[in-house]
Amino acid sequence: MGKREPEIGRIFHALGDPMRRAIVERLRERPHSVSALAGPLKITLTAVGQHLKVLEEAGLVRTEKLGRVRTVRLDAEGFAVLEAWAAEHKGEWARRLDRLGDLLGGE
Amino acid sequence: MGKREPEIGRIFHALGDPMRRAIVERLRERPHSVSALAGPLKITLTAVGQHLKVLEEAGLVRTEKLGRVRTVRLDAEGFAVLEAWAAEHKGEWARRLDRLGDLLGGE
């Protein structure tokens, strides 16, 4: 339950929340348990769990439960999808500038 | 009024909405008037205006009003910021893999 293939809409929505971005930043250093994430963020374990669900469904985070501890780490998949989208939409500008000549002459 | 420097939180929030992504996709082809955007999307002019405000404040779109027509086009600035963020967070993986050796030995 939870894991889905990363879809750009989910990714943007997931990263649109500052708390979830904070979680991502913490995870860049190293994997954390859910409690370890909750501590400095000053929100409840429950809230963190809800954020993690969103991040996991976006493919940005992967979790694994051993005993009673769930370990959370970043998942490259979602970030790869995001990077691809961003690169394509930014790369568009080169093409757009190429087309500028046409626009100046045409419609 | 409206224009702000692109901030990653605004950008993610703006692109988290499917209707706004649809607007962005339409604008990739060419600039459009507000009405031209509203037509195929089947929402009111007002709603489009609200979306454009969000996109503009995120630095993803730029608008210019001539006479009674507001022309909307993509703004490279927001996309550049997004691409930088995405590249950095994806690029993290190389560094992470480098650090893997440490993790296998240490904490």
Next chain:
DNA sequence: TTGATAGTGAAGTGAATGCTTCACTAATGA
């Protein structure tokens, strides 16, 4: 076995979001 510790699930709450309608202004063109 018993008492912490780690996390989950359901339900509720207040705030933010996306959208609409209505009323209005400004430009255009017949």
Next chain:
DNA sequence: TCATTAGTGAAGCATTCACTTCACTATCAA
């Protein structure tokens, strides 16, 4: 001049969201 077209602003509404509390399960350690 007068009807049409393009867009804006305010207000209202239903839905989604982020968060909490409370109750509960599972694991670990003494």
